[in-house]
Amino acid sequence: MKQLVVSLIEQSIATLKQSGAFDTDLQANIQVENTRDKQHGDLASNVALTLAKAARRNPREIAQMICDHLPAATEVSKTEIAGPGFINFFISQDATATVLNSILELGDQYGQCQVGADQHVQIEFVSANPTGPLHVGHGRGAAYGASLGNLLSAAGYKVQREYYVNDAGRQMNILAASVWLRYLALEGETMPFPSNGYQGEYVKDIATALHKRVGSNLKHSAAEVSKDLPADAPEGDKEAHIDAIIDRAQQLLGDENYQLLFAAGLDSIRDDIKDDLADFNVTFDNWFSERSLSQEDQIERAIKKLQDNDHIYEQDGALWFRSTAFGDDKDRVVKRDNGQTTYFASDIAYHLNKFERGFDTVINIWGADHHGYITRVKAALTAMGLDAERLVVKLVQFAILYRGEERVPMSTRSGSFVTLRELRDEVGKDASRFFYVTRKTEQHMDFDLELAKSDSKDNPVYYIQYAHARICTILAKLAVEDMTWDQTQGLANLQLLSETAEIDLMQQLALYPEVIASAALAYEPHQVAHYLRDLAGNFHTYYNAHRMKIDDAALRNARLTLSSATRQVLANGLQLLGVAAPERM
């Protein structure tokens, strides 16, 4: 419809140029937008305002000229000039109602579009360290990434969803050591738990499972383990203390048994995260192991690539990437003087790997605490001869948790956090998903657990689901009143849908494909959430004002057809957000 109006305006301007009223070289940038206020018609263009300067006339005069020369179109019932020079278009009821044909024909495909043009996009998100269960802080990134993936798919992109498993770093060794100490305790070998170890109950659970499986095979005496360890905090250095325990574990257990221990922690937590996310309706196509990078020499290869391009230098025994040449604040170490590559080096290799897999666009969803990495990662990509523009980093601001007035402190290490699982149990999957994804990612958000738990009516997701369920119930209970719904008859009688509420609802339904395209291009699923809220509101208003189960068969069929189309769009939108569309509530 927008396209039609644009072309009408184009034709009018062309006519005016031919008649000499406008200069032939006048360039018109024709924008047509949906009006916010129905008094301004259905579509509006500001073209006259933008032409005012070039044409040296006042905007209202130009608008009048354009209106006078618009070709006739049955879809447009009326045009008006308003305000400073807007041209408002009123769309006929007939043209509006045709959207119901599309919706019912396309079903769950309605709203899909091809703005993605089959481009391959990878979305990497969550990627939390597998050192403990996900907490509510991860929930936002999970909800956003999953919804974005669905949205981009609907918009015609080929999407791969990936989780980067940080299974290579020191934190994983700390986890292994933590599991070991809990395991030893089960064997009666107790020693003080390191202040820097992972203290959560889940570590004990992993130890218990491990103990059940391997018996005493990993046992060493507490005296042996704790002999000559550097002091823990507060007297000593907690980092040196935990590192010494890790070294001790590797010495005493040997490589094979240490790997067994390590894998027990990693596998258990990764599987748990996988289940946790699946229950949150978040699934991945690929779980990418950081360790696979070093096993396949990809890190060395990435560093070599930077070296070949002359962006690496040696200083103080370490290898540095000259990222300042690409706008970074300081140069970054990729290989330490002890020969170990840094986390950043893994990141470079990982991103090189991603681009080598042939994605047109690579999207990283990162927590706001990672913003400092954007510049350096993009610098590395550029230095390796890749187009850094193809890496899109979306930062997700933290959700600040409240319990009523009180702020909930969050810390993984101390084990004092609200897990995502607890949130789901308390608030519910649908409400949590919707709550997270209703805000745009840049917005800092307050998450009040008390509010979310205590009274679920405060959450608009139920309002939308309720609209869906209402329609389902109406259709399901027709038989009780000896009534039928004939969709073909309904579509043949769409001209009967002339109430304001009906026209508003149809117009809202017609907007859905635009919302999908717009939300996808902006990477903003929250647009869909807000749209659904509005759509549900339109339906509730309609429902309260007019009856659908009525004796007049023609009108009944038409109204039920409209309701059914509304149900379809609500279901399609909720599906994108990973929220259920219940048939009754």
Place this chain on the structure above:
RNA sequence: CCCCUCGUAGUUCAAUGGAUAGAAUAGGGCCCUCCUAAGGCUUAGAUGUAGGUUCGAUUCCUACCGAGGGGACCA
């Protein structure tokens, strides 16, 4: 000190540079002999401060104030 994000009704959030800044909740007042009142109607209420860019700024730029997060040969 430097960098990033954000400041909009009492509260939680919207608003491709456009017309009278929208919802939801909380507060006033109404609507179930009627398809689900988890609903509807109605009323009241907001752009942190100061400049700039222009026909027009919540939106773009600068400074300041306030909130959150970064600034390792840690991951």
